[in-house]
Amino acid sequence: MTDYEFCAGHDLYGHMACPGCGEKILLRHVLDVLGPETIIVCPAGCGAVTDGIFPHSIAPVPFLHVPFGATASAAAGIRAGLDMSGREEVTVLAWAGDGATFDIGMGPLSAIAERNENILYCCYDNEAYMNTGVQRSSATPVGSWTTTTPRGHLKTEPKKNIGAIMAAHRIPYFATCSPAFLDDLKMKVTRAGKMKGMRFLHLFSPCPPGWKSDPRDGITLSRLAVECNIFPLYEILDGEKYRLTHRSQGLPVAEYLHKQGRFRYLSDTEKKIIQTDADQFYGLLVSRQDREKNR
Amino acid sequence: MSEQAVLTGEHFMTGDEAAAEGGLAAGCRFFGGYPITPATEVTEVMAKRLPGVGGVFIQMEDEMASMNTLLGAAWGGMKSMTSTSGPGFSLMMENLGLGIITETPCVLVNVQRGGPSTGLPTLVGQQDMMQAKWGSHGDYEIIALAPSSPQEAFDFTIHAFNFSEQYRLPVLLMMDESVGHMFEKVVIPKAEDIKLVPRRITKDKPADYLPFKPDDDLVPPMIEFGEGYRVHITGLTHDEKGYPVINAEAQQPLVRRLCEKITKNADKIYMYDERELDDAEVVVISYGITARIAQQVVNECRAEGKKVGHLRLITCWPFPEPIVRKLADRIKGFVVPEINLGQMSLEVERVAGRGIPTICVPNAGGEVHNPEDIHAVIREVLK
Numbered sequence: 027m028t029d030y031e032f033c034a035g036h037d038l039y040g041h042m043a044c045p046g047c048g049e050k051i052l053l054r055h056v057l058d059v060l061g062p063e064t065i066i067v068c069p070a071g072c073g074a075v076t077d078g079i080f081p082h083s084i085a086p087v088p089f090l091h092v093p094f095g096a097t098a099s100a101a102a103g104i105r106a107g108l109d110m111s112g113r114e115e116v117t118v119l120a121w122a123g124d125g126a127t128f129d130i131g132m133g134p135l136s137a138i139a140e141r142n143e144n145i146l147y148c149c150y151d152n153e154a155y156m157n158t159g160v161q162r163s164s165a166t167p168v169g170s171w172t173t174t175t176p177r178g179h180l181k182t183e184p185k186k187n188i189g190a191i192m193a194a195h196r197i198p199y200f201a202t203c204s205p206a207f208l209d210d211l212k213m214k215v216t217r218a219g220k221m222k223g224m225r226f227l228h229l230f231s232p233c234p235p236g237w238k239s240d241p242r243d244g245i246t247l248s249r250l251a252v253e254c255n256i257f258p259l260y261e262i263l264d265g266e267k268y269r270l271t272h273r274s275q276g277l278p279v280a281e282y283l284h285k286q287g288r289f290r291y292l293s294d295t296e297k298k299i300i301q302t303d304a305d306q307f308y309g310l311l312v313s314r315q316d317r318e319k320n321r
Numbered sequence: 322m323s324e325q326a327v328l329t330g331e332h333f334m335t336g337d338e339a340a341a342e343g344g345l346a347a348g349c350r351f352f353g354g355y356p357i358t359p360a361t362e363v364t365e366v367m368a369k370r371l372p373g374v375g376g377v378f379i380q381m382e383d384e385m386a387s388m389n390t391l392l393g394a395a396w397g398g399m400k401s402m403t404s405t406s407g408p409g410f411s412l413m414m415e416n417l418g419l420g421i422i423t424e425t426p427c428v429l430v431n432v433q434r435g436g437p438s439t440g441l442p443t444l445v446g447q448q449d450m451m452q453a454k455w456g457s458h459g460d461y462e463i464i465a466l467a468p469s470s471p472q473e474a475f476d477f478t479i480h481a482f483n484f485s486e487q488y489r490l491p492v493l494l495m496m497d498e499s500v501g502h503m504f505e506k507v508v509i510p511k512a513e514d515i516k517l518v519p520r521r522i523t524k525d526k527p528a529d530y531l532p533f534k535p536d537d538d539l540v541p542p543m544i545e546f547g548e549g550y551r552v553h554i555t556g557l558t559h560d561e562k563g564y565p566v567i568n569a570e571a572q573q574p575l576v577r578r579l580c581e582k583i584t585k586n587a588d589k590i591y592m593y594d595e596r597e598l599d600d601a602e603v604v605v606i607s608y609g610i611t612a613r614i615a616q617q618v619v620n621e622c623r624a625e626g627k628k629v630g631h632l633r634l635i636t637c638w639p640f641p642e643p644i645v646r647k648l649a650d651r652i653k654g655f656v657v658p659e660i661n662l663g664q665m666s667l668e669v670e671r672v673a674g675r676g677i678p679t680i681c682v683p684n685a686g687g688e689v690h691n692p693e694d695i696h697a698v699i700r701e702v703l704k
Binding site (some may be wrong): 130155175 | 354356364383438
């Protein structure tokens with residue numbers, strides 16, 4: 027039995043993440059699909075410290091831990107090295123949080139997207155800098171509490187639309203994934219894994235300590251985020267062809283918001299704004315999909 | 322503005338929190354920050370406090386942005402500050418140089434952790450001391466202070482702002498993780514008892530003003546953007562008018578003046594703490610958290626009748642050469658414990674010369690010194 031088979035088939039090794047961490051579930055299922063011919067590049071953040079400390083590791087494949095803004099560039103280097111040595115079949119998996127992707131790593135990310143590097147970039151998005159103790163990132167949703175958007179000064183800016191940014195680079199594949207919809211997630215990872223060029227998966231990653239939510243609610247919140255149109259499941263091919271992969275129930279956002287302490291300071295007006303934004307975003311995705319169908 | 326900027330009174334707080342309060346007490350009203358352990362708490366205090374005192378807090382997208390936004394805020398008329406640790410400090414280096422050549426006052430707090438690279442995010446180091454002096458490319462002089470307690474984190478942040486305004490440059494508060502995360506009593510004085518150096522604003526009219534024409538102390542008076550002065554501020558070598566001049570004739574006087582405004586005023590900048598130096602045969606030189614362990618060792622040595630003194634550096638840069646040189650003439654040797662494998666000890670050795678030994682007590686980081694390790698080296702030198 028190889029190390030990969032041993033780790034993938036057993037829960038023995040565990041990990042160092044907090045109870046209810048979404049990132050670890052996501053990594054496990056992504057690796058399940060990609061298999062042992064994978065190399066992980068991971069920057070500073072929860073992913074690096076919770077998966078790194080032996081023997082508490084769920085990544086039975088090579089793992090390169092790089093500085094915070096370095097994920098994309100380091101991945102490009104590995105890709106070049108593998109290609110030169112004839113190992114084109116090996117997947118280079120960039121595995122970075124939202125701070126490392128939406129903020130400090132945005133320049134290098136844009137660069138590998140523009141060059142259409144043969145990399146699978148996964149952003150596990152827990153919507154703040156959680157590893158340093160909950161500071162806002164540009165992936166933090168509007169109205170959210172963090173230590174740098176404290177009560178009285180909640181975040182007023184909406185979350186950066188990473189899908190639109192990636193689509194603007196016309197990369198072959200972009201998709202959103204949720205740990206509550208594993209079939210959908212595995213379909214997308216399989217699809218991305220078989221493609222060449224730059225692929226980006228935006229992974230919804232619940233964080234109980236940062237969201238001030240019950241650890242047992244992680245999957246419920248992930249499901250609600252999808253069903254309330256906060257985090258719709260969709261994919262974009264070649265930066266143009268939009269496709270929703272799950273028809274949302276369109277539940278009220280309040281169901282999602284009220285289970286999380288980070289949203290406890292929201293006024294009714296702000297909740298309405300969040301509802302409107304969610305509905306509009308879902309409507310936009312539907313119209314983009316329909317436009318594609320009618321072509 | 323509804324809250325007090327200066328929290329006069331007695332507090333129980335960490336070094337990180339005290340540095341933030343020191344900044345507010347010094348008049349800092351702009352903070353551009355980015356999360357990084359063990360300096361995040363400085364950012365968090367500023368995020369909470371600045372809006373209430375009429376200031377601006379921005380969480381930046383990375384540390385390069387943090388450093389640049391400080392420079393921008395300073396030219397916009399604000400006293401500005403940021404905090405970081407090793408990896409972020411490295412990212413700030415290019416823009417620290419921009420602050421040096423554009424002579425922009427601001428304060429950068431580095432809460433040092435173990436390196437290199439990601440190293441030990443949550444544990445102590447003093448490994449950026451040489452980077453503070455040499456980390457940005459090109460020749461420059463810098464001012465860097467090292468606090469040994471939360472009280473000093475408060476006090477020295479104010480000194481740092483005063484030096485930055487007096488000499489027009491970014492000033493570094495080289496804290497360490499132990500001091501940054503240590504809770505202690507901090508006494509914040511009344512606002513009117515805090516001495517602040519105001520920005521050196523020119524008295525010249527816009528038509529006569531030369532942005533980089535120095536006063537007698539080699540420091541040029543400043544302006545703020547938007548006050549009617551037409552200025553060109555550049556990272557390129559420039560003349561007194563501020564416009565780029567790409568030749569040796571401009572480079573020579575500019576770079577020399579940037580260094581000499583510190584070296585020729587160094588006597589007014591040096592800060593250090595002398596303990597039992599008068600009859601000392603061996604002198605321990607230390608700074609930051611290490612000074613507290615060193616002082617304990619010195620006390621123990623004195624109790625045993627050994628003639629050991631302690632020179633605690635407050636300004637690590639400029640390095641207080643005169644006192645070290647004076648001591649070197651009459652003592653048996655220097656012992657320099659620091660949480661690195663020998664950085665400031667190189668500077669001690671350079672100044673002391675080869676006549677007497679300068680022995681570093683190295684420590685690669687993650688914990689403070691065991692007092693016995695320092696003791697053993699002192700015994701060796703006293704032999």
